[in-house]
Amino acid sequence: MAPAAALRIEDLHKSFDQLEVLRGIDLEVDEHEVVGLIGASGSGKSTLLRCINLLEPVNAGRVFIEGEEITARGVDVNRIRQRVGIVFQAFNLFPHMSVLRNVTLGPIEALGASKADAEALATDLLERFGLADKRDDYPDRLSGGQQQRVAIVRALAMKPDVMLLDEVTSALDPELVAEVLNVIRELAAGGMTMVIATHEMGFARDIAHRICFLDEGVILEEGTPEQIFSQPRQERTQRFLESIIEAGRM
Amino acid sequence: MIGGESPEKYQPLPGGSYTPPSGDRGSKILAPLKAEGARGVTIAVVSTVVVFGLLTFAILNSSGWPQIKEAFFDPEVFWDSLGKIMARFGRNVFIFVVAEVFVLILALIIAVTRSLRGPVFTPLRILAAAYTDLFRAVPTILVILLFGFGAPALQIKGVPHSDLFWAIVALVLVYSAYVAEVYRAGIQSVHPSQVASARALGLSRGKTMRFVVVPQAVRRVLPPLLNDFIGLQKDSALIAVLGYTEALREAQIISAANFDFTPFVALALIYIVITIPEARFVDWLVARDQRRLQAVGGV
Numbered sequence: 001m002a003p004a005a006a007l008r009i010e011d012l013h014k015s016f017d018q019l020e021v022l023r024g025i026d027l028e029v030d031e032h033e034v035v036g037l038i039g040a041s042g043s044g045k046s047t048l049l050r051c052i053n054l055l056e057p058v059n060a061g062r063v064f065i066e067g068e069e070i071t072a073r074g075v076d077v078n079r080i081r082q083r084v085g086i087v088f089q090a091f092n093l094f095p096h097m098s099v100l101r102n103v104t105l106g107p108i109e110a111l112g113a114s115k116a117d118a119e120a121l122a123t124d125l126l127e128r129f130g131l132a133d134k135r136d137d138y139p140d141r142l143s144g145g146q147q148q149r150v151a152i153v154r155a156l157a158m159k160p161d162v163m164l165l166d167e168v169t170s171a172l173d174p175e176l177v178a179e180v181l182n183v184i185r186e187l188a189a190g191g192m193t194m195v196i197a198t199h200e201m202g203f204a205r206d207i208a209h210r211i212c213f214l215d216e217g218v219i220l221e222e223g224t225p226e227q228i229f230s231q232p233r234q235e236r237t238q239r240f241l242e243s244i245i246e247a248g249r250m
Numbered sequence: 251m252i253g254g255e256s257p258e259k260y261q262p263l264p265g266g267s268y269t270p271p272s273g274d275r276g277s278k279i280l281a282p283l284k285a286e287g288a289r290g291v292t293i294a295v296v297s298t299v300v301v302f303g304l305l306t307f308a309i310l311n312s313s314g315w316p317q318i319k320e321a322f323f324d325p326e327v328f329w330d331s332l333g334k335i336m337a338r339f340g341r342n343v344f345i346f347v348v349a350e351v352f353v354l355i356l357a358l359i360i361a362v363t364r365s366l367r368g369p370v371f372t373p374l375r376i377l378a379a380a381y382t383d384l385f386r387a388v389p390t391i392l393v394i395l396l397f398g399f400g401a402p403a404l405q406i407k408g409v410p411h412s413d414l415f416w417a418i419v420a421l422v423l424v425y426s427a428y429v430a431e432v433y434r435a436g437i438q439s440v441h442p443s444q445v446a447s448a449r450a451l452g453l454s455r456g457k458t459m460r461f462v463v464v465p466q467a468v469r470r471v472l473p474p475l476l477n478d479f480i481g482l483q484k485d486s487a488l489i490a491v492l493g494y495t496e497a498l499r500e501a502q503i504i505s506a507a508n509f510d511f512t513p514f515v516a517l518a519l520i521y522i523v524i525t526i527p528e529a530r531f532v533d534w535l536v537a538r539d540q541r542r543l544q545a546v547g548g549v
Contacts, residue, residue: 095466
């Protein structure tokens with residue numbers, strides 16, 4: 001048997017009351033692959049990411065992580081979430097905890113790591129991403145870019161199989177975007193499997209092995225960055241990219 | 251709670267976030283002076299001295315003042331009664347400190363119970379809601395009479411028959427209902443995105459509550475918690491209705507013996523003197539936490 005994909009999604013449906021946000025998503029992500037999700041606001045990017053680690057219950061369809069179905073009944077969601085890291089648009093650090101505690105909370109309380117081990121790992125990661133001197137600060141002392149980097153470190157400390165990044169630079173001032181993107185580049189270079197929802201088209205083009213264009217709850221078109229950005233086949237993809245270029249975002 | 255596609259999208263972006271009124275109420279009265287400069291300060295000082303001077307003059311020279319002074323502000327009775335009342339006030343301190351400890355614990359249990367999700371917990375949620383409805387509705391003095399006289403009268407084996415014990419039980423039951431609502435408001439004020447990020451790390455619901463929600467909730471509701479603590483402090487005097495000699499009862503006894511109300515004024519003064527530092531202490535706590543809890547992007 002061929003090794004299972006890092007992430008496989010089969011015919012995923014998700015509705016909020018009457019509104020069907022995801023209408024049958026199929027997606028397979030290989031290990032070490034970086035997939036960029038692009039599409040207009042409301043196209044379902046965030047919802048898709050939140051379904052992958054079960055922050056949103058799905059209505060129909062199946063999700064597999066490393067070959068294990070996580071949408072099956074009786075699956076321990078906490079264990080699944082430990083394997084899937086997610087970073088949010090608004091950072092969502094815990095404001096009442098120091099940077100170190102933000103990063104060690106998951107490993108200690110969810111994975112059962114010892115305090116010493118968790119702190120050693122956290123210190124390593126913080127050092128790697130230039131945050132060593134922020135270790136004992138509280139989130140309010142950090143810039144948006146630093147907060148988002150801590151949020152990435154917090155997810156990494158769980159040693160996830162897959163990382164989901166939900167428009168992680170959208171809430172940042174323009175001059176802070178680069179430092180966060182560089183962290184993600186480093187993760188990609190290190191072979192981290194990632195699904196990245198983003199509005200930064202240049203970045204998506206750079207870093208992703210594959211681009212998926214989401215439109216009205218389905219993946220309307222997917223392909224290599226060159227193909228999607230240079231010769232989009234679908235009219236809606238073309239129109240979306242044109243609007244992005246007009247807005248000066250590419 | 252905010253529902254919908256992705257709760258963190260509904261947050262104001264950093265910088266645009268709402269900042270509730272700050273905790274430094276103590277300085278508000280004098281704050282406008284800063285903007286006015288030296289001339290403003292002079293006007294403020296002169297007008298304050300004049301107004302308060304006139305008020306004092308008017309009171310001291312009013313026709314009823316000698317009688318009032320004798321009935322409420324008799325220095326001899328004051329100094330005589332103050333020591334005795336203060337000694338008895340120790341009992342009140344014991345009552346409200348012990349009660350407060352249990353209130354803070356019981357109320358948190360009730361609030362967390364009411365916040366439990368899932369159909370299994372429906373009976374528990376109903377119980378918690380019924381409890382707060384019940385004990386907020388009934389007058390405190392009635393609950394104290396009911397327990398303080400009622401429970402010892404049962405003479406059931408193993409049930410304490412100390413009226414003090416039952417009075418404290420009554421206060422704990424009543425105030426837990428109020429404080430539970432305060433906690434619940436705090437729990438609901440923690441943004442759903444905080445829960446989402448704790449759950450995303452693989453923390454269970456219980457651990458999310460314990461490490462992420464409750465610590466933030468408690469910090470936010472410190473001022474209303476103090477409010478209820480002061481209420482409890484004052485209501486410790488209600489135990490006098492059981493004939494238990496705490497400070498109010500003592501003041502009443504001295505007052506009756508002297509045909510003079512000064513002991514009541516002395517007791518009022520004791521309450522004021524202990525409450526003011528408490529208020530300033532909470533202001534300080536709130537100011538210390540405020541920046542931390544409010545400044546984080548989007549929360």
